[in-house]
Amino acid sequence: MSDLADAFAAAAMLIWSLDQDLVGIVLLSLRVTLTAMAIAAVIGLPLGGALAVFRFPGRSAILITINALMGLPPVVVGLIVYLVLSRAGPLGALGLLFTPAAMILAQAVLITPIIAALSCQTISGLWEEYREQLQSFAARRSDALATLLWEGRIALLTALLAGFGRASAEVGAVMIVGGNIDHVTRVMTTTIALETSKGNLSLALGLGIILISLAMGVAGGTYALKLAAERQRSA
Amino acid sequence: MMRWKIGERAARVAAALVLAIGMIGVLVGVSPAWAEERFITVASTTSTQNSGLFDKILPAFTAASGIEVRVVAVGTGQAIRLAERGDADVLLVHHKPSEEKFVTDGFGVRRFDVMYNDFVIVGPTADPAGIRGLNDAPAALARIAAAGQPFASRADDSGTHKLELELWKKAGVDVKAASGTWYRETGSGMGATLNTASGLDAYAITDRGTWLSFNNKGTLAIMVEGDKALFNQYGVILVNPARHQHVKAKDGQAFVDWLISAPGQAAINAYTINGEPLFFANAGKLGS
Amino acid sequence: MTGLTDPASAAPAILPLGLEGLVFAAGGKTLIKGITATLSAGSRSIVLGPNGAGKTLLLRLCHGLIPPTGGHIVWKGAAGADPGLRQAMVFQRPVMLRRSVAANVDYALRLRDLARADRQQRIEDVLTATGLRRFATQPARLLSVGEQQKLALARAWALRPDVLFLDEPTASLDPAATRAVEEIILRIDAGGTKIIMSTHDLAQARRLANEVLFLHRGRLCEQTPAPVFFTAPRTAEAGYFLEGKLFPQLRRINP
Numbered sequence: 001m002s003d004l005a006d007a008f009a010a011a012a013m014l015i016w017s018l019d020q021d022l023v024g025i026v027l028l029s030l031r032v033t034l035t036a037m038a039i040a041a042v043i044g045l046p047l048g049g050a051l052a053v054f055r056f057p058g059r060s061a062i063l064i065t066i067n068a069l070m071g072l073p074p075v076v077v078g079l080i081v082y083l084v085l086s087r088a089g090p091l092g093a094l095g096l097l098f099t100p101a102a103m104i105l106a107q108a109v110l111i112t113p114i115i116a117a118l119s120c121q122t123i124s125g126l127w128e129e130y131r132e133q134l135q136s137f138a139a140r141r142s143d144a145l146a147t148l149l150w151e152g153r154i155a156l157l158t159a160l161l162a163g164f165g166r167a168s169a170e171v172g173a174v175m176i177v178g179g180n181i182d183h184v185t186r187v188m189t190t191t192i193a194l195e196t197s198k199g200n201l202s203l204a205l206g207l208g209i210i211l212i213s214l215a216m217g218v219a220g221g222t223y224a225l226k227l228a229a230e231r232q233r234s235a
Numbered sequence: 236m237m238r239w240k241i242g243e244r245a246a247r248v249a250a251a252l253v254l255a256i257g258m259i260g261v262l263v264g265v266s267p268a269w270a271e272e273r274f275i276t277v278a279s280t281t282s283t284q285n286s287g288l289f290d291k292i293l294p295a296f297t298a299a300s301g302i303e304v305r306v307v308a309v310g311t312g313q314a315i316r317l318a319e320r321g322d323a324d325v326l327l328v329h330h331k332p333s334e335e336k337f338v339t340d341g342f343g344v345r346r347f348d349v350m351y352n353d354f355v356i357v358g359p360t361a362d363p364a365g366i367r368g369l370n371d372a373p374a375a376l377a378r379i380a381a382a383g384q385p386f387a388s389r390a391d392d393s394g395t396h397k398l399e400l401e402l403w404k405k406a407g408v409d410v411k412a413a414s415g416t417w418y419r420e421t422g423s424g425m426g427a428t429l430n431t432a433s434g435l436d437a438y439a440i441t442d443r444g445t446w447l448s449f450n451n452k453g454t455l456a457i458m459v460e461g462d463k464a465l466f467n468q469y470g471v472i473l474v475n476p477a478r479h480q481h482v483k484a485k486d487g488q489a490f491v492d493w494l495i496s497a498p499g500q501a502a503i504n505a506y507t508i509n510g511e512p513l514f515f516a517n518a519g520k521l522g523s
Numbered sequence: 524m525t526g527l528t529d530p531a532s533a534a535p536a537i538l539p540l541g542l543e544g545l546v547f548a549a550g551g552k553t554l555i556k557g558i559t560a561t562l563s564a565g566s567r568s569i570v571l572g573p574n575g576a577g578k579t580l581l582l583r584l585c586h587g588l589i590p591p592t593g594g595h596i597v598w599k600g601a602a603g604a605d606p607g608l609r610q611a612m613v614f615q616r617p618v619m620l621r622r623s624v625a626a627n628v629d630y631a632l633r634l635r636d637l638a639r640a641d642r643q644q645r646i647e648d649v650l651t652a653t654g655l656r657r658f659a660t661q662p663a664r665l666l667s668v669g670e671q672q673k674l675a676l677a678r679a680w681a682l683r684p685d686v687l688f689l690d691e692p693t694a695s696l697d698p699a700a701t702r703a704v705e706e707i708i709l710r711i712d713a714g715g716t717k718i719i720m721s722t723h724d725l726a727q728a729r730r731l732a733n734e735v736l737f738l739h740r741g742r743l744c745e746q747t748p749a750p751v752f753f754t755a756p757r758t759a760e761a762g763y764f765l766e767g768k769l770f771p772q773l774r775r776i777n778p
Contacts, residue, residue: 087321092321098276132614135588136610137630138608138634179305181305182306184305194285198448
């Protein structure tokens with residue numbers, strides 16, 4: 001129990017003093033995960049929507065694959081991305097290994113299936129509801145897809161949140177492709193892992209408390225947005 | 236003419252543009268291709284990292300040379316693999332046979348001694364295996380095995396692990412057979428293994444550097460030290476630019492040179508915890 | 524409001540609509556059993572029949588929402604143009620987009636590639652004509668069901684279709700909203716749009732129909748001018764329906 005008390009004290013101390021290293025680590029973590037989420041959204045939302053609206057051979061296979069990829073272990077993703085970005089690998093010439101760009105790439109790979117699968121689910125529901133009316137307007141399927149992505153924006157925001165949560169919590173992928181380099185690729189989760197391995201358990205737990213608070217802030221903010229939107233809709 | 240919100244499409248297009256510009260901006264800020272800093276990548280081990288040595292001596296090198304040093308700290312095996320693949324410019328680990336093989340296989344230019352520290356055997360202060368004060372490491376290990384007392388091993392192909400296995404061999408104990416009973420293979424770094432040992436009140440072998448800066452000792456204390464078999468030599472090697480063209484040979488060599496010459500050696504010796512030095516600089520003294 | 528009372532468009536109408544041996548089967552059952560008929564401009568056609576007769580199916584087939592299993596749907600006046608662009612449909616439950624009332628109408632118009640000024644004019648016209656102008660900037664989903672159905676009508680009207688299909692449009696509405704909707708339908712008809720509407724409400728059919736297509740168990744029993752149908756229907760089934768009797772050869776109400 002005293003470890004827990006020490007942890008809260010450590011967290012409070014770090015926040016109060018606005019520890020420079022901590023600020024840098026938090027900003028980098030947010031930058032990496034938010035960028036990964038943006039990339040995953042740009043790819044995953046239309047992909048999921050297209051799977052919901054279009055019919056083509058192989059659609060079921062793709063759907064099953066995407067749903068299965070939701071369970072990709074982060075450390076496996078990290079390993080694969082490392083092998084690709086390594087100097088000995090196919091994209092080694094880009095020199096992206098051990099940089100934040102590599103971490104963004106790994107996290108984007110990790111969460112795109114989640115966003116695509118949830119987007120497909122949401123858009124499928126909306127398609128059921130809107131299909132005949134949109135067909136009546138002689139809307140092409142591609143028009144319909146764009147329309148449904150906008151109509152479902154609140155639910156899709158929740159899908160993005162799910163991706164954000166998964167990415168901000170993982171340590172395996174960013175550790176391997178980032179290398180946990182001080183001031184360059186060290187993020188919240190890798191810092192926690194490092195401090196734990198040094199035996200600085202209270203500090204590690206304190207950082208964990210800060211990480212959880214950040215995640216709760218993001219989740220809580222989105223929930224409030226959702227409530228406000230629903231309240232406006234049903235007044 | 237009445238006014239109404241038909242700007243949905245315009246709003247969407249605008250949002251997409253903002254997002255795209257934002258992303259490009261972030262990626263530009265983040266991409267290394269446009270980075271102007273001068274840096275080298277050093278593959279080293281978690282135990283060296285955790286000892287705090289790099290935090291102490293690297294700023295001195297950067298100040299003198301203007302070259303930033305980015306350390307990727309992983310297990311010795313992984314560090315060597317990293318360097319073989321060309322993902323680092325310099326290799327700094329502590330397992331001489333592996334280092335020499337690295338050079339003879341053509342991955343490295345030349346190996347230099349840098350510094351040494353020693354390993355120690357730690358264990359619970361109650362010392363149920365009765366090894367305290369021995370200066371014969373294999374004998375101590377044999378007693379731990381005979382008493383069936385828990386022992387936490389890194390079991391991760393690191394320099395520490397390889398040295399530990401050589402000691403068990405000298406003690407005539409087959410630890411593979413005992414795995415899962417008193418012999419616990421954690422498969423992790425030094426710090427994580429010490430956490431496990433602390434939690435289990437188990438014996439373990441650790442390098443002194445990590446031990447001195449480790450903050451979760453629990454009931455553990457140093458039981459055995461001083462045996463020559465526990466000597467831990469560190470070597471530094473420039474990754475062979477003939478093998479990987481992109482290796483920053485000039486800056487990497489600058490780092491190697493600094494490390495094995497007076498300023499680097501002095502910085503190493505100056506790093507202490509509670510007045511006790513963790514590493515002893517010995518470049519050029521034993522010959523490479 | 525000249526735009527609304529002009530003939531439907533400068534291009535020739537896609538009517539008449541010819542149904543030739545139309546068949547639709549699904550799940551092992553034949554739900555539309557060979558319907559042949561011609562629907563021409565200038566009269567309001569009401570598709571009448573008991574529940575399960577196939578009214579909704581027929582409308583969806585004609586509008587092109589589902590492909591027939593057999594037979595043909597021919598728009599004899601189309602001459603190579605896409606007949607889908609000259610039709611509109613209002614469903615039993617209105618489907619509103621999550622945006623303002625005006626934006627809902629605008630959405631349909633933008634799919635027809637109209638210039639902004641044209642769109643704004645048409646939106647203004649239809650919202651005024653349907654009494655929804657004061658709701659123009661409000662979220663469409665906040666309207667009552669009756670007002671939403673009026674919006675669905677306005678949306679379809681703005682497209683200036685040659686044909687407007689309506690599938691039991693007042694089934695979920697109260698009498699006042701029903702009357703308002705019927706009045707709008709009459710005005711759309713007056714503007715030159717062909718009305719093809721299904722209903723199971725006899726009183727409504729009497730009010731609106733110029734001709735009646737009576738469906739029973741997937742077959743077209745008769746296509747008769749309204750005055751004749753309501754006083755002296757040609758078929759026994761129609762007679763039973765008008766009297767509100769159960770059909771004698773059936774043990775269940777719905778086939």
